[in-house]
Structure formats: C-alpha cells, structure tokens
Amino acid sequence: MPRIPIFRLGRSAEEVLPPQLSSYTPKLTLEGLQLGVDNLRHDVHLSPRFVEQARLQIARLIVRHGDMEGLLAAEKTERAGGNHFIGSTPLAKAPAKASGSELKPLLADLHVSVLNRAKAAENLSLDMLARAAIVKFLRVELNSQFAQMLERGRMMLKSYEGVRQQKALEYRERVAGFQVAKKIILRKTGQELFRILREIEKETLARMRRSLFGNRSEAEYKLFLNPLIFTEDGCDTYLNAEHYVMLGNFDRDPDRFSNVRRIARDFLLSLKLGSTAEDEAVVDGWLNVPENAQELVGSGQPDEATHEGRSQKARLEAWVEMLEREKLMDYVIASYETVPLLAEYSPRINAQQLKNALISREERDRVEKLIQEHGKLSVQSLNSAAARVAGCRGAERAKMAARFLRDFLRYHRDLRRLEALNSALDSGNLIGNWKLRELSAMNGTLYEFLLPEEQKPTEDKVLRHVILKADIRDSSRLTRSLLEQGMNPASYFSLNFYDPVNKLLAKYGARKVFVEGDAIIVALLEHEGEAPLAVSRACVLAREIIDIVRGYNHLLERAGLPALELGTGISFQDSAPMYLLDGEQQIMISDALNESDRLSSCSKRVRKAIAAVDGPFNVYAFQTVKDADAGESPEDFILKYNLNGIRLSEAAFQRLQQEISLEPCPLELPKLWGSESFQLHRGLVPVGNEIFKKILVRSSRVAQIDPQKFSLQHWTERPYYEVCTNPAIYAMLEGKPAKGGF
Incomplete structure (x- = not known):
C-alpha cells in the first residue's frame, strides 16, 4: 500500500491535509402502502392504453435497431399472397406505426395523473411505486417484444423452406444477425426509452413535484434518472x-x-x-x-x-x-x-x-x-x-x-x-391476470395507475371550497364619468372586465357564483380524489385577472377612457358550501362569501394616505384602536387597503402551504414606515401539463396607527397575507431589473 508523502518545505515538514469526504447510500423505500394478495408485494395495474402504446413503440424500435423492416415487409407481402392451395396460417400482427412523439405525451399524462393522486393522498410513495412499476413493465416488454420479433422471423423462415432458396438464405442470415445482436438492439431501444423518461422529468415532472412537495425525496427520484436502468446487470461495455x-x-x-x-x-x-x-x-x-x-x-x-x-x-x-x-x-x-x-x-x-x-x-x-x-x-x-x-x-x-x-x-x-x-422493483407486482386483479381490487389492495380519460367517474363529492371576489374600485364614479361622456357603462364593464374574466374560469376549474354590478364572485370546488390545489389555483387566477385588466387599462388610457382598478379577496373554507333553491336556481351559502367581500374591500381614507407611498405592495391593513380596546370584534377597527391587490385569508394561506411548497424569498424591498417586518414566500403552481405559474406571497402584520395623523403607533401581532401582483417584484424574482421602479 503506497505511503502518502510528506512535503519538505525548507526545514519544516508539511503534513498532507486529510480529505473531507462525503458519503451517500442510495435507497428507495415505499412506505404507507398496502401489500397485495400475496402479502409480499404491492399489486399494480397500469393504464391499458399506455401498455398497448408502449408495446407498439418498443416493437417498432426493436425492428428499426435490428434492421428488420425489410424482413417484416416481406412477411406482410407473403401473408397477403398466401397459398391458395393449402391455405395459410395467420401470423402475428405487425407493429403499427408508433412513434416516440405518441408515447411521450401518454407517459407524461400518466405520470402527472399519478403525481396529483400522490398529492391528494399526501404520500409520495404512491408516485414512486408507479414509477417503479412503469420501469419494470418497460424492462419486461423489452425482452418480450424482442422474443416475439425473433419468433416471427423464425416462422417466416419456415414458410420459405423448399422454395426460393436464395431468399431463404438471405432471410436466414438476417434473422441470425438479429439474434446475435440482441444485446446491442436492447441497449439502443432501452436508451431511447430512457431518453423519453428523462425528457418528461426535465420538462414537466421535476417542476411539478417541487411545486407540490418541495424538495422531498429528491435523492430517491435520482434512481429513476440512471442511464443503467434498462441494462440487465449494469454491465454494458458501450454504455459504460x-x-x-x-x-x-x-x-x-x-x-x-x-x-x-x-x-x-x-x-x-x-x-x-x-x-x-x-x-x-x-x-x-x-x-x-x-x-x-x-x-x-x-x-x-x-x-x-x-x-x-x-x-x-x-x-x-x-x-x-x-x-x-x-x-x-x-x-x-x-x-x-x-x-x-x-x-x-x-x-x-x-x-x-x-x-x-x-x-x-x-x-x-x-x-x-x-x-x-x-x-x-x-x-x-x-x-x-x-x-x-x-x-x-x-x-x-x-x-x-x-x-x-x-x-x-x-x-x-x-x-x-x-x-x-x-x-424496489421486486416489491411491485404487475398484475396481468384479470382474476387476480379483481381479487386485489375487491380487497382494496390494488393500485391502479390510469390515464385521466380511463378513470372511472367517482361520486362528485365536494370536500372544500374557495371563494374569489374581484371588486371594481369606485364603480359609481366610473359610471358617472362614462355617462357624462355619453358612453355606455354596461358595455364598458362587460368588454373590459366581465368577458375577459369569464374566458379564464374554465382554465382553472372555477365557476361563477354570481355577478354584482361592480364585482364578480367565483368558486373553486375541491372534489374527492382530485389534487388539492384550489387555493393555489385561485391565487394564479386572481393574478391573471389583474394582469388582464392591467393590459386593458393601457388601451383605455390611450383612448382617453378611465382605467379600471380592482381589489381581490380569496377566502378558504374547509368544508363544502351549502345551497338553497330559488325556483330552479341554486344559491350558494358560505361564510367564505362574506369573508371574501371583506378581504377585497378598500377604505377611501386609507387610499388617500397610501397614495403618497411609492411602495411595491398593493395590500395593507391598519388598526385604529389599541388591542385591549378592540374587544372581541377587532375586524370592526381595521382599515383595509386593497388596490389592484389580492388579499388572502389566514385559513387560505395555511391551506396554500399544504397545497404547494412555499420557500422563503429574501428580496430586499422598501418597508412601510421603514420598520415593517414582512416575509416573502414563493411557490410554483401547476396549472396544466408543462404549465406552471409563479406566485409570491407576502405575510405581514397589521399596524396600529393614530387615526387622526395616520402615524404608526406599533406593529401588532395580527397577520395578514397578500399575493403580490406588482410586475416589478416578479421581474426581480427572475433576476431582471424592475422597470419603472415601484
């Protein structure tokens, strides 16, 4: 064993510094899952549509990398011609034209569906079980499809016995070459499948998982991004x-x-x-x-x-x-x-x-x-x-x-x-036998990972709901101003507010509760079995509403028309709403309706005072009496400011922390009165496949003020929450300069 030398520096000796080594042991544990019918493994049933498409894709890749296209074309011609004297035996169906572009979106949809299900169950092991099952299935099919292609080649050679010796010799060499090149063919096919899995992870799944679960189990997920996953034992000369x-x-x-x-x-x-x-x-x-x-x-x-x-x-x-x-x-x-x-x-x-x-x-x-x-x-x-x-x-x-x-x-x-x-793959049992599948399902031990369109419709049970109210500021003044100019206020509000907002609702699964003359109220219902994302999607919807109105305002100002100003409130209730019937019309009853109204409101007095403050935020709250004097109704002594802002209820903020991963965001921003203590939290909200929206939430404390001078007395312990809407802040998040300041 070599001895590490000691350096001689003049008359002194310099010892070698000991290295600071890190350690890592890969592991993948599936916790919180039920064992299947054999009491040893977890029973899994994969999407039939995905299974069929994956088999076609693997067969096509094997044919291509095995240089078997010409042979299968000859097989097709032979089958079409047949032997009119003794008949012909039908051969296996040729692989349909399948492409990676067809398999990739199916695989992405399946993974996204499973990830949403894991979020609903708050158990990432569900997602890891599905991933392991998919890898196991693809491995099995690699060998199965190769064996089927080889058998088809051998069957075709039998049909050439005794006739067309030259062709028979050529095809025999092709089939023999295909068999000899098995390891090469399977390696190339496996690497194409690995490339698809890696692209899906990079383009969609990694961001969605971080959005829903933060950085939990990051080390475990790296096991699925291993170039060796489709090798038999990890020993492949060319891959190495x-x-x-x-x-x-x-x-x-x-x-x-x-x-x-x-x-x-x-x-x-x-x-x-x-x-x-x-x-x-x-x-x-x-x-x-x-x-x-x-x-x-x-x-x-x-x-x-x-x-x-x-x-x-x-x-x-x-x-x-x-x-x-x-x-x-x-x-x-x-x-x-x-x-x-x-x-x-x-x-x-x-x-x-x-x-x-x-x-x-x-x-x-x-x-x-x-x-x-x-x-x-x-x-x-x-x-x-x-x-x-x-x-x-x-x-x-x-x-x-x-x-x-x-x-x-x-x-x-x-x-x-x-x-x-x-x-981990050994702990999953891919069930293909329908009897075993039914037995496992009856016992509640079957994990079915299906595409959204394959899932059976479940009872439409509402568990929770969110109310979003977007209120137009000073609508009466706007109406008078438009009438004085001989314009139609109804069409103005419709074209610049109601119509654009209505087009957004389906995208976020929101529905109108009712429309007031100067406000729109929508609900996002959280159903059983769905990914719990109602509050986070309400936040993104509210941001998009304000962004759209901001865009319309630029056009209105150019035309010399008054701009629209909004105040938005988001309230969460951990229960289903109730309804009463007015004839055939359902009318929602919910405490969240009243709370969203308060959250979206804005005091004119505060608005005048804040107008002189060039701050980055759009929501503030001020208390006009001491805590001891507020009694049991402190809300009655709160002056609210909400101008083109989004205010969250405390329950909505707490729910948001459960829905997505919120990380601290250390941006340096101006503080109210120079002493405001606030925290910023950023998150990524999955809106659709490969579509993610950023949100930044500010948590601050209500300031007690002197109502006469509007001066700060002290900061109370009462929190309030804002979803930031200022484009300059989001530009800073991206590392870009804030255009035009705050």
Whole structure:
C-alpha cells in the first residue's frame, strides 16, 4: 500500500491535509402502502392504453435497431399472397406505426395523473411505486417484444423452406444477425426509452413535484434518472464507454469492476481516515460520491500554491503509483482512447478487443487481420490510438488517473442506484391476470395507475371550497364619468372586465357564483380524489385577472377612457358550501362569501394616505384602536387597503402551504414606515401539463396607527397575507431589473 508523502518545505515538514469526504447510500423505500394478495408485494395495474402504446413503440424500435423492416415487409407481402392451395396460417400482427412523439405525451399524462393522486393522498410513495412499476413493465416488454420479433422471423423462415432458396438464405442470415445482436438492439431501444423518461422529468415532472412537495425525496427520484436502468446487470461495455469508463468484463481482466473497486478501497484505506474506514459500508458510501474524486486528487493538475492543492498532488501521486503497481494504468488510458474508435470499428470488432489491441502487440496483430479481412476499414486510426497510449507520460498520465477515479466513482454510484431500484422493483407486482386483479381490487389492495380519460367517474363529492371576489374600485364614479361622456357603462364593464374574466374560469376549474354590478364572485370546488390545489389555483387566477385588466387599462388610457382598478379577496373554507333553491336556481351559502367581500374591500381614507407611498405592495391593513380596546370584534377597527391587490385569508394561506411548497424569498424591498417586518414566500403552481405559474406571497402584520395623523403607533401581532401582483417584484424574482421602479 503506497505511503502518502510528506512535503519538505525548507526545514519544516508539511503534513498532507486529510480529505473531507462525503458519503451517500442510495435507497428507495415505499412506505404507507398496502401489500397485495400475496402479502409480499404491492399489486399494480397500469393504464391499458399506455401498455398497448408502449408495446407498439418498443416493437417498432426493436425492428428499426435490428434492421428488420425489410424482413417484416416481406412477411406482410407473403401473408397477403398466401397459398391458395393449402391455405395459410395467420401470423402475428405487425407493429403499427408508433412513434416516440405518441408515447411521450401518454407517459407524461400518466405520470402527472399519478403525481396529483400522490398529492391528494399526501404520500409520495404512491408516485414512486408507479414509477417503479412503469420501469419494470418497460424492462419486461423489452425482452418480450424482442422474443416475439425473433419468433416471427423464425416462422417466416419456415414458410420459405423448399422454395426460393436464395431468399431463404438471405432471410436466414438476417434473422441470425438479429439474434446475435440482441444485446446491442436492447441497449439502443432501452436508451431511447430512457431518453423519453428523462425528457418528461426535465420538462414537466421535476417542476411539478417541487411545486407540490418541495424538495422531498429528491435523492430517491435520482434512481429513476440512471442511464443503467434498462441494462440487465449494469454491465454494458458501450454504455459504460459513453457515460462512464469502459471496464473489463472477464475475470482475467485487471480492469474488471471488482478489482478496480478493491484498488480504490485500498487507496482510501491508505489515507489513514480513521477507524470508520475499516467499515465496508462507510467505504462504499464514499465510493458513491463522484465529488470525492475532486476532493482527493483534484482535476489531475492540483494547484501547488495552496496547502490543499499540495495535499491533492500527494494523493494523486499515490493513486497513480497504485494504478501502475497493479498494472492498470495502461488499461485506463486505453479505455479512453478506445471510445473514438467505436464509431469506426464497432460492432464488427468487439470493443474490449479494440481496447486490448491498444495495449498488446499480439492482440493488435489479430485485430489488424480482422480489419484487413473486412476490406473497407483502415488500421490507421487503430495505430494512431496505440501510439497515443504508448506515448502518454507524466502530467498527462496523472490527468488520466484523476479522470478515471472520478468516472469510476460515478459508475459505482449508479451501479448502487441500480441495485436499490431493482430491490424496489421486486416489491411491485404487475398484475396481468384479470382474476387476480379483481381479487386485489375487491380487497382494496390494488393500485391502479390510469390515464385521466380511463378513470372511472367517482361520486362528485365536494370536500372544500374557495371563494374569489374581484371588486371594481369606485364603480359609481366610473359610471358617472362614462355617462357624462355619453358612453355606455354596461358595455364598458362587460368588454373590459366581465368577458375577459369569464374566458379564464374554465382554465382553472372555477365557476361563477354570481355577478354584482361592480364585482364578480367565483368558486373553486375541491372534489374527492382530485389534487388539492384550489387555493393555489385561485391565487394564479386572481393574478391573471389583474394582469388582464392591467393590459386593458393601457388601451383605455390611450383612448382617453378611465382605467379600471380592482381589489381581490380569496377566502378558504374547509368544508363544502351549502345551497338553497330559488325556483330552479341554486344559491350558494358560505361564510367564505362574506369573508371574501371583506378581504377585497378598500377604505377611501386609507387610499388617500397610501397614495403618497411609492411602495411595491398593493395590500395593507391598519388598526385604529389599541388591542385591549378592540374587544372581541377587532375586524370592526381595521382599515383595509386593497388596490389592484389580492388579499388572502389566514385559513387560505395555511391551506396554500399544504397545497404547494412555499420557500422563503429574501428580496430586499422598501418597508412601510421603514420598520415593517414582512416575509416573502414563493411557490410554483401547476396549472396544466408543462404549465406552471409563479406566485409570491407576502405575510405581514397589521399596524396600529393614530387615526387622526395616520402615524404608526406599533406593529401588532395580527397577520395578514397578500399575493403580490406588482410586475416589478416578479421581474426581480427572475433576476431582471424592475422597470419603472415601484
């Protein structure tokens, strides 16, 4: 075992700094789920439409990567012609034209549906179970569809026996080649499926999950973004060459995984990291963190100007020495030099054979003969790569060693992630038998993950509701002003407020409760089994209403017409509303109606006082008496300001915290009277597939004021909440300058 050197600096010795290593152990636990009919695993039934489409897509990909299109076209012609004398046996149906563009939206819809269901149940294990089940299904179908295609090829060969010998020979070679190339075909097909899963995660699911659950279980979800998930055992030469480093496959190979891991472990033990290093689980945790390679040896060119850099250099020298002693260094360099050769020589020449040819003269002679036998290939690239391997010396060799350590740790981590995922896959039982499915469903142990259109309509039970009231400020003054100009107030309000708002309601699942002359009141009902997002979507709807009115105001001002000003209130009630009937018309009864009215109101007196304040917010609340004098009705002594703002009730804010993940937002903004203490919370609201809207919520305290002078006395402990509407604040959230200030 190499000894880490001690630097000599003049007359003093400088000890190597001990590395600060991180540890990580992949795991995926499914908690809070019921066991299925076998009392061992969780029963899962996947969407029939998704299953059918996925099978078609996998079959199409296998045909394409296996170069079987021509063979299947001949099969189709043969089936159409038939044998008119003895009849013909119908063959399996050819795979329909399916494309990734058809499978991807289905897969995205299925994942989004499951994520909403997990939110309704407040259990992320539901979503992880569905993901594991989908991966397991795709794995099974990869092998199943390949076997079916191979069987179809064999059946077709039988139909050519005794006749058309030339065609039979050609097709026999095609089928044999298809069978031999199984691993290559399955790898290419699996990587296309992985690409679809990764794109869905990046484009939709990651943001939606963070919106609903924050950063919970982020480490677990990384197990599903592992390039190795569609490999049998994580050992695929070409995949390793593309994403990690190409290791040996045979027991005699010095660069086989088990041997490299032993060497890496010995290297860590040589660093004298304490008694914990003797624990195999601890060492394994260190090997699962690729960033530890940077901590240990840097990038291969440590900065010797710092103590840390000199320590990294010492460890790098020890690492290179260990690789050289184990006769592994040439294999490391050859592994990286082989990658550019694969496009030219593979699959005609095995990748491992190419790597060995760069090290061994004897093996290179064999490979050169194979290249010459092919006729169309040149040995020039091979010889150039071999020369680079032989000529790699000094600093370049050290850089290769550092790169190898980093790439090996990445592979080690993903291999452990694959093992953790495989363990979770074993805990899921994909039920295909309808009797078992019915039995599991009857016992309440079946987890069905269906597309929205496949789900059975459930009883339309309302659990909770939200009321949103958007009130036009000074509507009487506006009406008089319009009449004085000979204009129609009804059409003015309709075209610039009611009609645009009505067009938004369906998008957010909102419905009108009733319309007043100067206000619109809508309800968002939360039904059983739906994702609980009523308050968060009401916040986004309110923001969009104000943004639309703001846009219309620009047009009105250009035309010399008065602008509209709104005040919006959002109230939440943790129960279904009640109704009374007026003839055939339903009239809603809810405490939230009255509360939303108070939240949307604005005192004219306060409006005049706040007009001089150039602040970023649109909602304030002021108390005109002392707390002791307010008694049991403090609301009666509150002056409200709500001009183009959105005020939330306290219950609505608390519900919002449950619906989506709200994170603290440390923006520096002007404070009322210079002493206001407020907190900002930002969140992301899922409105539809791949559509997310940002909201920023301000929580502040009611100020007690002198009503005569409108001066601050002190800040009370009573909170109030505002959904920010100022475009300048949202520009700051994006890191952009606030145009025009506040």
